[in-house]
Amino acid sequence: MLNSGLGGDERRVDSRTIYVGHRPCPASEPFIPPKFCDNRIVSSKYTVWNFLPKNLFEQFRRIANFYFLIIFLVQVRTVDTPTSPVTSGLPLFFVITVTAIKQGYEDWLRHKADNEVNKYPVTVLEDGRRIRKESEKIKVGDVVQVEEDETFPCDLILLQSSRDDDTCFVTTASLDGESNHKTHYTVPDTEKDLESLNATIECEQPQPDLYNMLCLSLGPENLLLKGATLKNTQKICGVAVYTGMETKMALNYQGKSQKRSVVEKSINAFLLVYLCILVSKALVCTTLKYVWQSKPGQDEPWYNEKTQREKDTNLYLKMFTDFLSFMVLFNFIIPVSMYVTVEMQKFLGSFFITWDKDFFDPEIKEGALVNTSDLNEELGQVEYVFTDKTGTLTQNNMEFIECCIDGFQYKYRDASSELDGFCVTDGPVSKLQQKAGRVEELFLRALCLCHTVQVKEGFIASSPDEIALVKGAMRYGFTFLGLESKTMKILNRNNDVEKYELLHVLNFDPVRRRMSVIVRSTSGDTLLFCKGADSSIFPRVRQEEVERIRMHVERNATEGYRTLCVAYKHLSAVEYAQADAGLREARLALQDREEKLMAVYNQVETGMSLIGATAVEDRLQEEAAETMEALQGAGIKVWVLTGDKMETAKSTCYACRLFQRNTELLELTVRTLEDGGRRREERLHELLLEYHKKAVQDAPPVKAANQDYGFIVDGATLSMVLNSSSDSNSSRYKNLFLQICQNCTAVLCCRMAPLQKAQIVKMVKNSKGNPITLSIGDGANDVSMILEAHVGIGIKGKEGRQAVRNSDYAIPKLKHLKKLLLAHGHLYYVRIAHLVQYFFYKNLCFILPQFLYQFFCGYSQQPLYDAAYLTMYNICFTSMPILAYSLLEQHICIEVLLDNATLYREIAKNAMLRWGPFLYWTILGVFHGLLFFFGVRYLFSNPALQDNGQVFGNWSYGTIVFTVLVFTVTLKLALDTRHWTWINHFVIWGSLAFYVFFSFFWGGIIWPFLRQQRLYFVFANMLSSVSAWLVIILLILLSLLPEILLVVFRKPRGPHSRQVQLTCTHC
């Protein structure tokens, strides 16, 4: 019987008790089936029943939608409104419906995906029978059977394995990106007969840390995580401990929250400003109206009496309805059409990403994928890029590149060259051929013996480096055949099998950073082979050997290879006996076992002689270094977040030039913390202050290129920084940490759990200035950071599609990121920023004359423009040119954007949507509005404008203003257009022509359905007046004059922009 839970009652709160197979322990208290959540995964937002109310609620939470709803209701409820409710109701209905359909469809997809997981069949052992069940029906305590290559349906404690040694192999590629096989162990001393097993497991309540699991005598090596895959093991049985939304995997992925772009935030801010303008306009008008009416004879002159109904209305109610009427009259200042246009721009604009043939990867025959079009412009605003390493920066494909034996460099060339393709590329070849040959063989034997690789249809190891080394040795003639009952077999160059008895394995650990094996050859020699990082090997070998090899190692390291040094030592019988005794004693020690082992290891691994060094390349993705350089050139800070080991990650950073040769590395890892031999907390404090002084305080104020800093931190240290014991320290450390990070050119975070990656992203995201973050990754372990960052990019890599599905954009290769950000992102940002500013501008100068007109019509809410113009202005006359602009504009052409990464900095920090540009556009709008209104006002001081002496009325007034408005606003856009394709020409001139045509048409017929024929021949009559022509031309020109001047004066901004222009003209 197994009873792992030893905790007393006081622990019950944070722990759960699981009855294996739902059979209560006879000894324990009466069996109460505990309540746990079921194994169902729910990611959908709506059900059929709550969709309509919930979705409408969500939509009307958007400030603009709510506003339009209010305006609509006001128009419906108030009888006496200047415009009909249809004018605002119809567009609102359209927008709401389209959005609801889109969101409903997305949720339906989520339901489908949920069902696929929840209905997946699994086998559960129940009372000795095997029962096929749907995955969602698994309960905590069920004994689940999983077969090879299946994924675990929930978190399981391994009870039984089909392997003899009570182990099973698992790959967690979809969880943390590590594709190697991990060994998990069954719970020790379990009865073989699961049907009669009576056991309780007591373990802590679910928590997201993937690498930690606390059950008193059960450790993470007994826990099989949902989402991991069973490998090389026929089948296992395990008991479900965490199910459904409580599995470590589910806890590790937060829900996908709605991402909103900065542009949308800016729009909302501007919207509020315009709302304020609107309300204050309405307030001013209402107040003035009542002031004006208080003068005798003004309110109700004999020619303009009120209806009985109006007379009866309460004064305050009338004031209120007047206020609402003004709101309705001016509500066009916030056009519902902007949202439609923005959505259309985003939706259509994202096609250019999927259409881009530069994103097409011939290998996987796919191009880019856009999952969210909401964030196009955010691609132009990225300040921090968080990238995964394995599979993103690198191909996760280790290859033995070269080695250095006894100071000579050997580079692998194709098998045709001498020495089985093994050739010396520097140093004298023939010199001491005999000796070199001997050392060479020793080196290769060391590679073949010093590892923990297993042979099974190829090599399996916890580290891909070891496989690369063993494969490397194989290429040079030494093949590792496998380990059988403590005997390692090697096939040497002469095709003889050499046998070595494996005596001890001195395991690798990140602090020692080396591993050793002690073997006995058939001739009876006892040998110790040790391999490890240079820093841990060099002090332990004879110093005269070091220098020859150090040079090679350092050069290899800066080239981005992962280097390991190999050393060996002959153990005499006495030495071995001593070591053997020490090791055995330490292993059996009950107290301080780790420390004792370490001491013995250190003792044994001394006085070795250095044989050589290896260089293994983790192949970088195509153009990884160029891409990283471009990103840094664009002012983007690149952080590498990886679950991988520090050494590996560091070499990758060197390889892709994130760290340069002169970069000073600031290291904040478990290793540096333990250096001083003091408490970790103290050391952390000290180091943080030291680095802060170095990188932040002492950094020259002007960014001089003399010293770059790179920062390295690992998961354990990070959690110390973030979750420091005392709260005051915690926030302080966090601040110091952030400041250091922000002043470093590149930051490397290694040994990260997926959730920690998200934590880092979140921390940066919420830091001062709220920088825009982008996460890029290819594996499931990157999903949480992809979801957390403002923009998540998935790479269609080898590790499955999880990242792609959860991303906002997916690209086939890392190298595509450059164009995605520098060209597409930049252009989208400029386009949409201009779109937003232009929309606000054009509606301000549209409504301002109408506001001013109130001062001349007794504040009576008389619209200046005809209803048709009011409705059509945003929908027809001025919508197409800006849409075309926002899809096609290339103010700088794509090649130039790609060549000059620094151009990206010019739009950084939301440069085009800050208050400055907004103020500029607003002032421009006000200027234009004033000009339009008063220009025509002075013309109308004598309304006899025709050569036959006839006079124009108020509708002619409005039509002249409107004509000037439409032309000015369109030509203003034409002035801003830098990239005139035929579409732009067509749409801009077409819009103007359409306006003229429509005006003729609208005024040319007595419309039977209209109550008033206000515009009948107004436009035609206007065109028959020379004065009207002259004033229209004058006002348009005068409005655009400052704009033209600004364009001219703004242009010469230094040699850089000139060069850009020059290159631009011929592409």
Place this chain on the structure above:
Amino acid sequence: MIAAMMASSYNAKEEDGHHSGSSSHGGAGAVKSKKPDNTAFKQQRLPAWQPILTAGTVLPAFFVIGLIFIPIGIGLYVTSNNIKEFEVDYTGVDINSPCYSCAKNFSWNSTQSCVCSVNFTLEQPFESNVFMYYGLSNFYQNHRRYVKSRDDSQLNGDLSALMNPSKECEPYRTNDGLPIAPCGAIANSLFNDTLDLYYVDSNSTKTPIPLAKKGIAWWTDKHVKFRNPSGNTNLTVTFQGTTKPVNWRKPVYELDPSEADNNGFINEDFIVWMRTAALPTFRKLYRIIQKKSGTTPTLPSGRYILDITYNYPVLSFDGRKRMILSTISWMGGKNPFLGIAYITVGSICFFLGVVLLIIHHKYDTRNNSADIPN
């Protein structure tokens, strides 16, 4: 989308299936399996004209604009200055003004019209056609309640609208249970002063000046927009069953009994009034004094008498009434604004052109000298 991710973890190997396609939008899904088309549009490589505004390109434009605008402005200004305009306020606010008593004693109920005469002198002869306007001030013809208080269907001759006017006409829709024709506040407040002009020659004889009352309304209004119900024949019968607007002294079919095509809804004075003015101070065309043949001026300089039948009260809302005589040019009535504006803008453009030229010149030379050492 937790679920999508989790679902995939079960079939991590054979996926690449329907999810990724369906969770993206249509366009992405469609291009998925094949290489994107290499068309200029899709690759954002449409041939494009890329204008760059520089001082060099804008400079000539400024000069050209300046050179065009200044002459136009001068032309406009001169034209406007050559237009003869004479204006006389006959409201009768001042106790000395001839219409003071008429204004003072105005009553809606009086059946007797009050007539007053205003004497004035034209210093200069008016050579070409002279247009006579009446002007009103502080009269809010553009008030919303007023502007919408009309029924264009009724005015277009629609019989059903004639008998059942639109609700917009309230409170001038019905009177004593009968529909008002024409209904609405605008029609109700039709300007009904009569203005007659006499030339007083040297021996004090009053010669009436012929005033043409046609051609003052827009042609399209007169011939399309405003129609009498059932043609122009026998308006009295047509308007049977309707009543005149409250403030009118005579029904609509008696507006101009002398001429059939100027009576009823198509009376030009009425049509002119129905075109609501843009601003509270406005003028409306009242009569046209046609130029006589020969060289004699239309209105020679000298003394004139304006006889006013004072029917229209404006003092209650502090309004003013004016009579304006004006000649007309190709640009319309007298208005110096356009000319001045054109001259100003033209000058500004010219000036800016000069400034730009200097800046451009300086910038270029500095730039060149900076380039040489490199």
